[in-house]
Amino acid sequence: xxxxxxxxxxxxxxxxxxxxxxxxxMKYFADYGATxxxxxSSQRPCTLRISAPYKDDKPGLDRSGYFxxxxxxxxSLALNMEHPQARQVARRLVAESDVVMDNFTPGVMESWxxxxxxxxxxxxxxxxxxxxxxxxxxxxxxQPAFGMILAAMAGLPNFIGWPDRGPLPVGVSAYTxxxxxxxxxxxxxxxxxxRNKTGKGQLLDLSQFETTLYFIMPxxxxxxxxxxxxxRLGNRHPHAAPHGVYxxxxxxxxxxxxxxxxxxxxxxxxxxGKTEYIDDPRFSTLPSRKQNEDEINQLIxxxxxxxxxxxxxxxxxxxxxxxxxxxxxxxxYNDPQLRQRNLFWPINHPDMGLFTxxxxxxxxxxxxxxxxxxxxxxxxxxxYVCNKILGMTSEEFAKxxxxxxxx
Amino acid sequence: xxxxxRALDLTGENGFLCGKILADLGVDVxxxxxxxxxxxxxxxxxxxxxxxxxxxxxxxxxxxxxxxITLNIEADxxxxxxxxxxxxxxxxxxxxxxxxxxxxGLGYSALNSIKKGIILTSITPFGQAxxxxxxxxxxxxxxxxxxxxxxxxxxxxxxxxxxxxQACLHAGADxxxxxxxxxxxxxxxxxxxQVDISMxxxxxxxxxxxxxxxxxxxxxxxxxxxxxxxxxxxxxxVWQCQDGYVFFFMVGGRxxxxxxxxxxxxxxxQGMTNEYLRSVDWENLDMFKVSQDVVDQISQPIEKFFxxxxxxxxxxxxxxxxxxxxxxxxxxxxxxxxxxESRNFWMEIEHPEFNTQITYPREFVKSSQETCATRFRAPLxxxxxxxxxxxxxxxxxxxxxxxxxxxx
Numbered sequence: 001x002x003x004x005x006x007x008x009x010x011x012x013x014x015x016x017x018x019x020x021x022x023x024x025x026m027k028y029f030a031d032y033g034a035t036x037x038x039x040x041s042s043q044r045p046c047t048l049r050i051s052a053p054y055k056d057d058k059p060g061l062d063r064s065g066y067f068x069x070x071x072x073x074x075x076s077l078a079l080n081m082e083h084p085q086a087r088q089v090a091r092r093l094v095a096e097s098d099v100v101m102d103n104f105t106p107g108v109m110e111s112w113x114x115x116x117x118x119x120x121x122x123x124x125x126x127x128x129x130x131x132x133x134x135x136x137x138x139x140x141x142x143q144p145a146f147g148m149i150l151a152a153m154a155g156l157p158n159f160i161g162w163p164d165r166g167p168l169p170v171g172v173s174a175y176t177x178x179x180x181x182x183x184x185x186x187x188x189x190x191x192x193x194x195r196n197k198t199g200k201g202q203l204l205d206l207s208q209f210e211t212t213l214y215f216i217m218p219x220x221x222x223x224x225x226x227x228x229x230x231x232r233l234g235n236r237h238p239h240a241a242p243h244g245v246y247x248x249x250x251x252x253x254x255x256x257x258x259x260x261x262x263x264x265x266x267x268x269x270x271x272x273g274k275t276e277y278i279d280d281p282r283f284s285t286l287p288s289r290k291q292n293e294d295e296i297n298q299l300i301x302x303x304x305x306x307x308x309x310x311x312x313x314x315x316x317x318x319x320x321x322x323x324x325x326x327x328x329x330x331x332x333y334n335d336p337q338l339r340q341r342n343l344f345w346p347i348n349h350p351d352m353g354l355f356t357x358x359x360x361x362x363x364x365x366x367x368x369x370x371x372x373x374x375x376x377x378x379x380x381x382x383x384y385v386c387n388k389i390l391g392m393t394s395e396e397f398a399k400x401x402x403x404x405x406x407x
Numbered sequence: 408x409x410x411x412x413r414a415l416d417l418t419g420e421n422g423f424l425c426g427k428i429l430a431d432l433g434v435d436v437x438x439x440x441x442x443x444x445x446x447x448x449x450x451x452x453x454x455x456x457x458x459x460x461x462x463x464x465x466x467x468x469x470x471x472x473x474x475x476i477t478l479n480i481e482a483d484x485x486x487x488x489x490x491x492x493x494x495x496x497x498x499x500x501x502x503x504x505x506x507x508x509x510x511x512g513l514g515y516s517a518l519n520s521i522k523k524g525i526i527l528t529s530i531t532p533f534g535q536a537x538x539x540x541x542x543x544x545x546x547x548x549x550x551x552x553x554x555x556x557x558x559x560x561x562x563x564x565x566x567x568x569x570x571x572x573q574a575c576l577h578a579g580a581d582x583x584x585x586x587x588x589x590x591x592x593x594x595x596x597x598x599x600x601q602v603d604i605s606m607x608x609x610x611x612x613x614x615x616x617x618x619x620x621x622x623x624x625x626x627x628x629x630x631x632x633x634x635x636x637x638x639x640x641x642x643x644x645v646w647q648c649q650d651g652y653v654f655f656f657m658v659g660g661r662x663x664x665x666x667x668x669x670x671x672x673x674x675x676x677q678g679m680t681n682e683y684l685r686s687v688d689w690e691n692l693d694m695f696k697v698s699q700d701v702v703d704q705i706s707q708p709i710e711k712f713f714x715x716x717x718x719x720x721x722x723x724x725x726x727x728x729x730x731x732x733x734x735x736x737x738x739x740x741x742x743x744x745x746x747x748e749s750r751n752f753w754m755e756i757e758h759p760e761f762n763t764q765i766t767y768p769r770e771f772v773k774s775s776q777e778t779c780a781t782r783f784r785a786p787l788x789x790x791x792x793x794x795x796x797x798x799x800x801x802x803x804x805x806x807x808x809x810x811x812x813x814x815x
Contacts, residue, residue, distance in 0.1 A: 007592040024613065032588055047662045052637075052695040053616065053623040065619030105729075116775070135773075138749035143726045144666070145733070148635075148644060152654035153733040155741060157645070159571045160559060167652055167735055169644050170569065171558030171630050178613030182580035183428065187772040187779070189587035190408040190432045193594055194776065202776035210752055211771050213741065214424070215576050217468035222452040223738030224766050225464060230738065233570035235547065238451065243547065245556065245565040252629070254565055256556070258545040317542050324548040326566050329621035329628060332554040332611055337539040343608055344618070356622050361577075361612035362585040363534070365515070366600035367592050 004073065006033020007367050011192065012389070014039060014093050015074070016102040016109065018046040020147065020177035021131055021208060023070040025101060028185040030073035031360055031369040037075045037093065037385055040378055042407050043082065049378065055352050062351045062377040071375035072345060072357040077386075078379025078406045081112050086405045090114060092390045094122045098195075099188065101129040105144050106136045116203040125201035127191045131180050135207030145208065147174030154212035159219070161232040179215060180208040241289035242268075242296045245326060246304040248312060254326035255309035257300065257316060265289065267319035272303045349374035382406045408777045409433040412590075414498035415489075416473060417480070420447040420572075421606060422502035422530040423469035424579025425586065429498065430472035431770060431779045437492070437795060438475040442813050444788040454761065460788060461760065467785050469579075471756065471767060475786025476795050477815050480511060485814045489513070491799045493521045497593075498586055502530040505540050515601040524599040526589045528582050532574075534605035544606070546572040553610035554617065561632040578606040640699040643706055645735075646713045652735040653713055653721050657705065659692025667692075669728040670709070679712045742766070756784050789815065 011034040015026045018040075030036040040046060048067035055063045062068075077093070079086045090112065094100055100119055102109050109115055109130075116128045130136055133145025148169055151157065154176065157167035169175075184206050195201055213220065219230050235244040240260045248255050259265050262285065266278045277283050277299070282292045289296055304312050309325040316323030325331060332338065333356070345357045352374075360369040386392040386400075400406065413435045416426035430436040438445075448460035455462070479485040493499065499518060501508060508514050508529070515527045529535060532544035539552075547568045550556045560567035585602045593599055617628045629636060633645035635656065642657045658666065667689040674680040683704050692701075713721060718734035725732035736744065747753060750773075755764035770779040792815055796806055809815045 007588055007595070020613075020615075028584055028588070045661075050660060050662065051616070052693075053620045055623060057624075065623045066616040069616070069619045134746050135750055138746045140726050140746040143729055144731050146656050146658070146731055148656050149654045149731055149733040152645075152652070152735045155736045155738060156569065157652075157654070157735055158737070159569050161567060162561070162564065165561065166633065166647070167645060168560065168567065168633060169635075169654065170555070171560065171566075171628075172555050172613065172617065173615050173635060173656075175613075177615075178577070179580070182577075182584050183771045186428050186580075186583040186587050187408075187432060187774070189584070189591050191774070191776075193591060194408040196594070200776060202774055204775075205773040206771065207750065209746070210750070210768070213752075213768060214771060215573060216571055217768070218452065218465045219571055220738055220741065221454075221464040221468055221765065221767075223742070225452070225454050226456055230571075233568075235565065235568050236570075237545075237547070240545070243545075245547070245551070245567070247565065254551075254557070256548045256551040258547055260545065320543055322543040322545045322548045324542070324544065324552040326551040326557050327554050328557045329554060329614065329617040329626075332614065333618060333621055335552075335611075337533055337537045337605070338608055338611060340537045341534055341605060341608055343611065356618060358612070358618070361581050361609045362605070363603040364585060364589055364592075364600055365603070366598055367589070 004033045004035055004372060006370065008032050008034035011035070011099070012097045013037065013099040013101060014097040016100065016104065016114070018103065019048060020070065020174055021103045021180055022101065023048070024178060025129070025131070025181040025184050026074060027070060028181070032367065035075065036073070037077050037381070037389070038071070038376065039077050039079050039090065039093070041078060041080045042378055043080050045378065060351070065352070065355070068349060068352055068355060068375040069358050072347060073372050074376055075381040075385060076376035076378055078382045080405060080407045083403070083405050085400055085403060087113055089386070089390070089400065089405060091122050093385070094119055094126060096389050097123065097126065098192065099127045099129060103131045106132055106141045120201070125195055125199060127188065127195060127201045127204065129184055129188050129204045131184050131206040131208060133208050135210065136205045147177040147208070150176045150208050150212060153209050155216055156212065158230045159216070159232065162234045163232055167232065176208050176212045180206055180211045183211045183214070236293065239286070241286060241293050242300055244297055246301050246312070248304050248309040249307055253309050255304060255312040256324050256326060257312070258322040262286070264321045268316065268321050271315050271319055271321070274299070345371040347371050347374040350377065379406060408774070412497045413437065413495055414500055415439050415492055415496045416500045418500050418502040418530060419445060420450065420465065421532070421575045422500055422579055422582065423447070424576050425500050425528065425530065425582035426473055427469045427471070428580065428583035428771070429586065431781070433777065433779070434498070436473040437791070438470055438473045438786055439480070439489070440475060440477050440788065442477045442479050442815060444477070448788070467765070470785035471781050472783065473786060474791040474795065475789065476792050477789040479814050480513070482814055484809070484812070486511065486513065488796070488814070490521050493518055493525065495799070496522065496525065497590065498526045498528060500528045500530070500582065500586070505531055505535045519599055524593050524597055526586060526593060526599050526602065528586045528602040528604065530578050530582050530604040530606065532606045534608065535603045539607070546574050549574040549606050550610060552607045554614050555610060558617065558628050558630050560630040562630060566630055574606040574610045577609040577612070578604050581609040581612070637695045639695070640697055640702045642694065642702050646710060648713045648721055649715065649717045651718045653718060653732055654735060655709070655732045657694060657702070658731070659689055659694050659697070661690065664689035666730045669730045673724060673728055673730070674708065674712050679708060679715070681708050684708055754781060756781055758784055760787065
């Protein structure tokens, strides 16, 4: 185990975060060279460590695919924060850190004596980043929150589903968990830069609920302007027709097609071998296509059903019509574009074997993100952190170990 | 926090959020539109339902805190002016098709030779290289290619979209982080670089446990409507109540037992629980192993309980008892939400051209050091041409000529 290389080389982060928002935020820093130390305990394990799927279907704190997917490049310090001496260790970690982050329900860090005012006493220029479900104060602050529920609180399901049926959740559970870390990380890097230039640390407080509202902003403004509540459009779009998801050859295989212009409509008709529809007054303009959308969708479905979604995508794209495969997890796993862009990092993990860790969502030309180590076993780096980062003697470590601090 | 930095935001609708986040963090973001205005200005919905390029609410939502100029960067004179502006900038953000900036002689190396250390952030549907790089796309296409669409919708119908574009927001927010990483590197080393954002990849970055589940179990998660599909059962997530819907997620084991205990005692206090519910060992309930029969027996009394209450009653009761239940908020609910109010989330921004104020979110982060609040509304077309071009030495007379020549 050695120091990391990368953009944030030398930056240390004490990561009290858990579940998904914590690791995804830490990931931006760990993958670019920060020393990110996850403070964990088997007495209160990260919810992902106790979530399926497990390697060989055998549960175990180090065997969860869900946990291990998101935590490459991080260190793990086992610290039972309920133990009074653990809190002293935590304060020493804070003293050595640039950043402390958490996404617990407000009150947890306070109960450990790790609120911002306390942290400042230990490290005056510390940056604390907090991102609970509802933010650190307010009437709902104490409510534990999962991403799926926060998506409802932020109104997202109003936009999902069919006009003749009720609202639906985003199928990817915990959808909002990938929203807050992005806002938070941009702010945290700005805060690090600000500290480098002014010497001042700060407290950053985000609410997952609030950041999710930025993903429906135009609809909020529409309500403010017109009083209109959102409606579910199925797969339709006010400025496109056809616009939808069409059945293809195979089991539960689908493709999307989105036609915004008359030119694209003509190209689509040529691909289908139905040139007579190009100038057909029922379909030749966007307003006429919108009016006859049911009929158009039937015509297209009748054609797509004889092809694989890959074939439909290739044919449509070859003439400039937006279309794509509706990819399932297996398709994503094997997606040639995402593979070429290194979205996935196969890394050997002591319990998982060669296991796909998530990489980064983007590419930096000069300072690419690197897979340096697999997701940590719980407490894997306890001794390393105590010895190398906190400067603990082996006697002291042994004593605390014996007292049950590092579990 | 980033006062003193400047970004030129050349993006269309796929990239607005990146510049918005940077602007809120203090960057002087200048939106560069083609003469006549960005095509996204024609995108609805519109203020007071009046289609007009100065009334697009999509434009308002993601361009506040930015100033705006018009410039035809395809004309030689326009290019020359852009190069002058590049000298004053730290970031260029663009969302043209791959290769377009290069074809204008404005690719990364050209920009870096004008301003050493410049950061060029490029946002495209699939990225700058690779087999899909030239594919045409819209939100539904990208969300399909990113794996989100397949898992969303009712099992008896096709996968269904989120009928409000999302891929551009995942990409825009990711672009803000990536741009900041590149900026941090530049501040340490003096070196700039190109940031390559793929909307597909940004949206596919988070598929929860779908990828590990596929790799370890060979199971590709499917859409399950209002339910959550696990290997052995489907569990209701969306529940009807008296006046709408509430969302509640059945989580057993250590993570969820507390919520279940509280919910059952709440139901008990109203005589709405049953022997079965009281007997469940919540601590050892594994939601991935549990049978459909058990799920159904747990669900039935909960269903009745929710149906007997309003959204507000359930939300308040859940908050008091720290149970993870949330109502499905309408837009009206959001405007009146007590939590948002207590955090001073909404603010009024002047729109002098309509002689009115419009409500916006104040800030996405509360900083103890610097405000990240919205300061001013999105720019009108070419609103800041005079002040910004004046700063790089263009006279009023020159501006008139440039306008006539359709350069600005």
